[in-house]
Amino acid sequence: MKSLNNILVDGSYSMDKEDLLCYGYDASGLDMSPSAVVWPASASDICKLMQFAYQNDIKVIPRGAGTGLTGGAVPSNDSIIMSFERMNRIIEVDTRNLNVVLEPGVINGDLQQTLAEHGYFYPPDPASLNTCTIGGNVAENAGGPRALKYGVTRDYVMQLEAVLPDGRLIHTGVQTKKSVVGYDLTRLLVGSEGTLAVITKVRLKILPMPESVITLLVAFNSLEQAGKSVSRIISDGIIPRTMELMDRITLAAVNKYKTVGFPEDIDALLLIEIDGSANAIAADADKAANICNGFQGKIRIADDTASRELLWDARRSVSPALYKISPTKINEDVVVPVTKVPELLAGLQALSEASGVPIACFGHAGDGNIHVNIMTDKNDKKRYDEAEKLVRKTFKLTLDLGGSISGEHGIGLTKSKYIDMELDTVNLDIMRGIKKLFDTKNILNPGKIFPPKVHT
Numbered sequence: 386m387k388s389l390n391n392i393l394v395d396g397s398y399s400m401d402k403e404d405l406l407c408y409g410y411d412a413s414g415l416d417m418s419p420s421a422v423v424w425p426a427s428a429s430d431i432c433k434l435m436q437f438a439y440q441n442d443i444k445v446i447p448r449g450a451g452t453g454l455t456g457g458a459v460p461s462n463d464s465i466i467m468s469f470e471r472m473n474r475i476i477e478v479d480t481r482n483l484n485v486v487l488e489p490g491v492i493n494g495d496l497q498q499t500l501a502e503h504g505y506f507y508p509p510d511p512a513s514l515n516t517c518t519i520g521g522n523v524a525e526n527a528g529g530p531r532a533l534k535y536g537v538t539r540d541y542v543m544q545l546e547a548v549l550p551d552g553r554l555i556h557t558g559v560q561t562k563k564s565v566v567g568y569d570l571t572r573l574l575v576g577s578e579g580t581l582a583v584i585t586k587v588r589l590k591i592l593p594m595p596e597s598v599i600t601l602l603v604a605f606n607s608l609e610q611a612g613k614s615v616s617r618i619i620s621d622g623i624i625p626r627t628m629e630l631m632d633r634i635t636l637a638a639v640n641k642y643k644t645v646g647f648p649e650d651i652d653a654l655l656l657i658e659i660d661g662s663a664n665a666i667a668a669d670a671d672k673a674a675n676i677c678n679g680f681q682g683k684i685r686i687a688d689d690t691a692s693r694e695l696l697w698d699a700r701r702s703v704s705p706a707l708y709k710i711s712p713t714k715i716n717e718d719v720v721v722p723v724t725k726v727p728e729l730l731a732g733l734q735a736l737s738e739a740s741g742v743p744i745a746c747f748g749h750a751g752d753g754n755i756h757v758n759i760m761t762d763k764n765d766k767k768r769y770d771e772a773e774k775l776v777r778k779t780f781k782l783t784l785d786l787g788g789s790i791s792g793e794h795g796i797g798l799t800k801s802k803y804i805d806m807e808l809d810t811v812n813l814d815i816m817r818g819i820k821k822l823f824d825t826k827n828i829l830n831p832g833k834i835f836p837p838k839v840h841t
């Protein structure tokens with residue numbers, strides 16, 4: 386590692402204990418100290434670093450802001466963490482062609498703010514947007530509340546510049562709306578969790594801000610009724626931009642964490658936002674409200690920006706609020722077809738009752754993506770073992786309903802042992818082959834996604 390000074394200037398790498406400590410974790414709760422941290426300033430720095438790593442068989446772990454929930458950015462103790470704080474420029478905002486060009490270290494929320502000043506927005510809005518980076522969003526194919534109407538990161542990435550594990554620079558994708566020239570390497574790299582290439586530049590689609598937004602807050606006395614409302618709204622052809630669900634445990638946790646004043650004597654709350662032209666959204670909001678009424682939902686409208694912001698601030702604090710009451714909770718991120726949301730919620734309630742372990746559910750119910758929080762305590766071995774069994778049962782329930790074990794958080798380290806519940810050997814063999822083709826020496830973020838036997 387000492388020879389890093391032949392590649393990078395002073396101040397752009399560190400082997401100090403305090404730096405190693407600060408870069409050895411992510412939001413999964415896992416941590417490990419790397420051997421060094423590097424802060425490259427350009428793609429050319431990264432090419433040199435990867436050539437050095439390739440020649441010396443050194444592992445490199447790309448890291449954005451460390452908000453990943455599955456251990457994707459967690460190092461091993463013989464690896465280099467590559468962090469992108471110095472590559473955080475918004476290079477170009479092209480409103481005429483509706484796209485932007487960015488370095489990977491740009492914070493999602495900073496991009497949103499810059500675009501809002503021009504009257505535009507970038508739809509993927511993870512609840513972590515004030516912290517997470519665009520590089521991390523691309524690597525995880527991040528979603529967010531607005532994915533219901535607008536889709537996920539993959540739907541917005543037009544072009545990538547990336548450095549391969551042996552140090553070669555590649556450019557993928559096009560600036561145009563269409564192209565059918567060879568395989569779509571851009572889509573392959575999006576969601577590859579930092580295992581195939583280091584992303585150094587991104588061109589993303591953007592959209593003009595919608596004319597108006599209506600925000601409805603609907604309280605239910607039954608989680609299942611809330612789920613049924615979500616499913617009916619979509620099947621009746623209304624596509625809100627968000628339909629976020631919070632259950633009873635979640636509401637109580639947020640109230641404890643922040644002064645929000647969510648009602649606590651209810652079983653579920655839906656946060657529904659409809660955007661578009663003023664006339665169209667008024668009609669859709671009426672229809673959505675009528676559907677919720679039919680399932681005994683009680684409706685309130687947040688009609689000014691300040692109260693809307695307050696609600697979103699509360700929604701974005703759900704994850705830390707739940708961690709506060711249960712620091713070693715297990716957080717899963719399953720997704721089912723939207724018509725199956727009521728069955729998923731009922732199934733999870735039944736699993737919780739049968740095991741005696743509380744399960745908090747919240748998340749992007751409108752696109753079927755429910756964050757399942759198994760509220761356990763690592764110090765209580767019996768309860769923790771029971772909770773771990775619940776993970777497998779939750780995944781089985783999800784897959785039986787035609788769903789997927791991860792809607793947006795990826796596989797990383799924490800879910801790799803479950804990947805074969807969803808993917809068969811043929812799929813896994815092809816994916817392992819792709820990893821090998823990109824990374825012959827298995828030095829870029831090794832041990833992630835695939836169960837350990839892959840790398841033997």
Ligand SMILES: Cc1cc2nc3c(=O)[nH]c(=O)nc-3n(C[C@H](O)[C@H](O)[C@H](O)COP(=O)(O)OP(=O)(O)OC[C@H]3O[C@@H](n4cnc5c(N)ncnc54)[C@H](O)[C@@H]3O)c2cc1C
Nearest residue numbers: 449450451452453457512518520521524527528579584793
């Ligand atoms: C409170 C909270 C709320 C969240 N809400 C959402 C949500 O609504 N939707 C959602 O999708 N996720 C959500 N997440 C998860 C997380 O924020 C996202 O996965 C996010 O995209 C991670 O970005 P990051 O910059 O923190 O990346 P990190 O956690 O640092 O890294 C994530 C992965 O990306 C790789 N990586 C990072 N940068 C690069 C790069 N330049 N090149 C190649 N690989 C790279 C890393 O190796 C790692 O595998 C939430 C997390 C928290 C803590």
